[in-house]
Amino acid sequence: MTLATDPKAAAAPAGSLPNAAPQKVGLMLVNLGTPDGTEYGPMWRYLREFLSDPRVIEMPRWLWYPILYGLVLTTRPKKSGANYAKIWNREKNESPLRTYTRGQSERLTERLADLDNVSVDWAMRYGTPSTRAVVEKLVGQGCDRILTFPLYPQYSATTTATANDQLFRALMKLRRAPAVRSVPPYYAEPVYIDALARSIEKHLATLDFEPEVIAASYHGIPKPYSDKGDPYQAHCLETTRLLRERLGWSEKKLITTFQSRFGAQEWLQPYTDKTMERLGKEGVKRIAVVNPGFSSDCIETLEEIAQEAREIFLHAGGEKFAHIPCLNDSPEGMDVIETLARRELAGWI
Numbered sequence: 001m002t003l004a005t006d007p008k009a010a011a012a013p014a015g016s017l018p019n020a021a022p023q024k025v026g027l028m029l030v031n032l033g034t035p036d037g038t039e040y041g042p043m044w045r046y047l048r049e050f051l052s053d054p055r056v057i058e059m060p061r062w063l064w065y066p067i068l069y070g071l072v073l074t075t076r077p078k079k080s081g082a083n084y085a086k087i088w089n090r091e092k093n094e095s096p097l098r099t100y101t102r103g104q105s106e107r108l109t110e111r112l113a114d115l116d117n118v119s120v121d122w123a124m125r126y127g128t129p130s131t132r133a134v135v136e137k138l139v140g141q142g143c144d145r146i147l148t149f150p151l152y153p154q155y156s157a158t159t160t161a162t163a164n165d166q167l168f169r170a171l172m173k174l175r176r177a178p179a180v181r182s183v184p185p186y187y188a189e190p191v192y193i194d195a196l197a198r199s200i201e202k203h204l205a206t207l208d209f210e211p212e213v214i215a216a217s218y219h220g221i222p223k224p225y226s227d228k229g230d231p232y233q234a235h236c237l238e239t240t241r242l243l244r245e246r247l248g249w250s251e252k253k254l255i256t257t258f259q260s261r262f263g264a265q266e267w268l269q270p271y272t273d274k275t276m277e278r279l280g281k282e283g284v285k286r287i288a289v290v291n292p293g294f295s296s297d298c299i300e301t302l303e304e305i306a307q308e309a310r311e312i313f314l315h316a317g318g319e320k321f322a323h324i325p326c327l328n329d330s331p332e333g334m335d336v337i338e339t340l341a342r343r344e345l346a347g348w349i
């Protein structure tokens with residue numbers, strides 16, 4: 001491995017301490033990642049990188065790779081590409097996750113305009129812009145400290161931990177690596193709960209019906225990961241509990257479900273799709289779904305919930321369905337990101 005070296009440091013006069021004073025802080029928002037296009041090639045590359053991560057698929061590689069290359073990557077790029085095409089941002093020719101993450105970075109830059117030693121940017125764990133490219137860009141701008149902000153309210157090894165792994169992989173390439181901090185999970189932070197509650201109330205006020213049930217639907221993880229100690233499920237349940245408390249709703253009105261299963265093993269339950277079906281069959285007529293675990297709308301919310309879950313519910317006898325948008329780069333969402341960023345920057349600015 002070749003390590004990048006700062007040529008100025010080598011040229012510094014004897015006895016002086018080059019660049020001893022803090023220079024700049026890089027603040028890097030990190031989300032999961034998304035394909036560069038809906039065609040077979042970009043979908044294949046994205047899914048290969050994502051599903052090769054041992055934090056995401058814990059099976060031994062000798063067992064997983066034949067399944068990945070022989071089965072998953074021969075069928076899923078086409079199927080998922082068709083789903084991405086349903087929600088693609090045609091104006092910008094990119095996926096909504098990329099549009100919203102860039103929007104969050106731009107809004108945060110505006111909100112932190114008073115901090116002249118902070119440079120805000122955004123990166124993805126899989127795909128582009130890569131974590132490594134953005135780390136190198138920030139270091140190249142003179143950042144000797146980096147605050148990384150994994151945009152996952154609830155911690156999971158499959159998301160938060162792997163985002164941080166990737167940052168440290170990028171640092172391994174640098175001779176002079178910056179100091180780093182990582183924003184902790186924020187599933188119970190009052191600013192987050194309050195933002196979700198305000199966003200839900202705002203959206204419900206625009207509907208021509210009052211939902212009998214509101215489902216807080218989180219991305220699932222395989223149950224064995226949870227059984228082995230991943231705290232994700234507990235974080236999700238705590239977010240819902242606090243949201244219920246803040247909104248003054250009963251356990252019957254605001255329920256928790258888990259979506260986006262992948263593969264054959266059991267995932268966290270209750271499943272969102274099965275719950276939609278059950279509620280429709282039990283006579284519930286009006287429902288709304290909110291996705292507190294997603295900081296941006298993406299294929300999992302816009303296609304799987306706003307389209308697929310709607311179909312399931314209406315088909316099972318439901319009459320009205322609403323999807324409540326994610327916080328995205330809304331003022332409520334930006335209140336969360338700004339508050340946590342400023343708190344975690346303490347001592348560096």
Ligand SMILES: C=CC1=C(C)c2cc3[nH]c(cc4nc(cc5[nH]c(cc1n2)c(C)c5CCC(=O)O)C(CCC(=O)O)=C4C)c(C)c3C=C
Nearest residue numbers: 032033034035056080097156158159219221262298299300
């Ligand atoms: C074993 C597979 C997967 C685990 C574990 C998993 C966890 C997980 N994912 C998110 C957030 C997102 N996932 C997204 C897409 C997506 N997720 C998986 C698989 C697992 N996720 C796949 C294969 C895909 C791609 C789409 C598809 O082919 O179905 C996205 C959306 C990305 C986008 O471009 O819009 C997000 C966001 C969380 C929070 C999580 C665990 C807590």
Ligand SMILES: [Fe+2]
Nearest residue numbers: 032219260300
């Ligand atoms: Fe996922």
Ligand SMILES: [Fe+2]
Nearest residue numbers: 260299300304
């Ligand atoms: Fe999905």
